[in-house]
Amino acid sequence: xxxxxxxxxxxxxxxxxxxxxxxxxxxxxxxxxxxxxxxxxxxxxxxxxxxxxxxxxxxxxxxxxxxxxxxxxxxxxxxxxxxxxxxxxxxxxxxxxxxxxxxxxxxxxxxxxxxxxxxxxxxxxxxxxxxxxxxxxxxxxxxxxxxxxxxxxxxxxxxxxxxxxxxxxxxxxxxxxxxxxxxxxxxxxxxxxxxxxxxxxxxxxxxxxxxxxxxxxxxxxxxxxxxxxxxxxxxxxxxxxxxxxxxxxxxxxxxxxxxxxxxxxxxxxxxxxxxxxxxxxxxxxxxxxxxxxxxxxxxxxxxxxxxxxxxxxxxxxxxxxxxxxxxxxxxxxxxxxxxxxxxxxxxxxxxxxxxxxxxxxxxxxxxxxxxxxxxxxxxxxxxxxxxxxxxxxxxxxxxxxxxxxxxxxxxxxxxxxxxxxxxxxxxxxxxxxxxxxxxxxxxxxxxxxxxxxxxxxxxxxxxxxxxxxxxxxxxxxxxxxxxxxxxxxxx
Numbered sequence: 267x268x269x270x271x272x273x274x275x276x277x278x279x280x281x282x283x284x285x286x287x288x289x290x291x292x293x294x295x296x297x298x299x300x301x302x303x304x305x306x307x308x309x310x311x312x313x314x315x316x317x318x319x320x321x322x323x324x325x326x327x328x329x330x331x332x333x334x335x336x337x338x339x340x341x342x343x344x345x346x347x348x349x350x351x352x353x354x355x356x357x358x359x360x361x362x363x364x365x366x367x368x369x370x371x372x373x374x375x376x377x378x379x380x381x382x383x384x385x386x387x388x389x390x391x392x393x394x395x396x397x398x399x400x401x402x403x404x405x406x407x408x409x410x411x412x413x414x415x416x417x418x419x420x421x422x423x424x425x426x427x428x429x430x431x432x433x434x435x436x437x438x439x440x441x442x443x444x445x446x447x448x449x450x451x452x453x454x455x456x457x458x459x460x461x462x463x464x465x466x467x468x469x470x471x472x473x474x475x476x477x478x479x480x481x482x483x484x485x486x487x488x489x490x491x492x493x494x495x496x497x498x499x500x501x502x503x504x505x506x507x508x509x510x511x512x513x514x515x516x517x518x519x520x521x522x523x524x525x526x527x528x529x530x531x532x533x534x535x536x537x538x539x540x541x542x543x544x545x546x547x548x549x550x551x552x553x554x555x556x557x558x559x560x561x562x563x564x565x566x567x568x569x570x571x572x573x574x575x576x577x578x579x580x581x582x583x584x585x586x587x588x589x590x591x592x593x594x595x596x597x598x599x600x601x602x603x604x605x606x607x608x609x610x611x612x613x614x615x616x617x618x619x620x621x622x623x624x625x626x627x628x629x630x631x632x633x634x635x636x637x638x639x640x641x642x643x644x645x646x647x648x649x650x651x652x653x654x655x656x657x658x659x660x661x662x663x664x665x666x667x668x669x670x671x672x673x674x675x676x677x678x679x680x681x682x683x684x685x686x687x688x689x690x691x692x693x694x695x696x697x698x699x700x701x702x703x704x705x706x707x708x709x710x711x712x713x714x715x716x717x718x719x720x721x722x723x724x725x726x727x728x729x730x731x732x733x734x735x736x737x738x739x740x741x742x743x744x745x746x747x748x749x750x751x752x753x754x755x756x757x
Contacts, residue, residue: 377414387752510710514657721755
């Protein structure tokens, strides 16, 4: 397919997004409440504006919509006294503190600088592909630099975001042998990268055109815009397994860190729609301008509704992704390990593809809604055509929560199950394997111990049933027992 064809298709899709946005901007003039955060469904406290009385909330995205900003989800104490509290370093929300007052001064002028280090010590204890080398160590460093253009005195409603990642070490993902990796954080910035891989996956502008309409343009994690979940969406504080962070069916439609344009339309405090158009060739270690929207594009739409069932908050999402990408090797994506089998599969030449998915999180008990304390249920579902997708159906379900122990208000916990049904067409093409390809499922349980506001330790245990790449022992290769410990530190 030629560049002109896809450029025209992209312009058409982009026009649809802009028309929908324009309609939303003029059709909904009522005031909207601040958006809840993706992780806790909480709204920013009323005191959020106390230190910024000369600016209206709608002028500053870091005040009006903190749930859209990753680093603000890590540091909710940005509102109030963010860096220093009485009692010293053990009560700071960032280990490096306030830098002698410089950090607070930067924040007051709209500049947010955050560094977060994630370290995972994980091993395949039994079964699976291999138990060699026992426990293995892998870690990552994330850097966020955000500029709130209103607080900086530039223009209202804007946010410039730059996000970098560095990985070090080699984890246990390949030892397990599962198609869905057991350590989601260990895949970034590039699943195929070396032990010292560095990338720049996100450089984008977020611009609020009104209280109902926010645009996002640039290089970003497209899947991060959709499929969010209060109990199963944060690999730094919740589940480690990839399938319990996102629906893995979506990865074939949205490569990591592509060029994209998106719009978040807030119809009311209870209803919002996200539209997005993205390239399918994204990568963290390249800009992507040379092939931008050249080969294929993906268009996405997700509707989110936030009802109160029995007085308890929840979010329900329904989404659709479509792509005109010619699918080869069953929509292989490097964030799943189906690529290990791709050489055995005749390429598919099907043009266009789609997936329909759903997602929910529902609190059953809330102890402190503003702080996100309580527990509830979550689940995901997806379906896609069998003749061009490795995973044709996906299900996950579980329970999660935060602060259920009164003396431990910031601890989190979760128990989740997932089931990935592989395409029958793909299975038929893989009969050359010793036992063929069986549907994969897994269970993970974790408890996130918040040692200090800036340090957390999370033991996690996973059981993977029928991992695809099995070892030589027929008695033990129907499962893998995976144990891990995650250390999270915010600087």
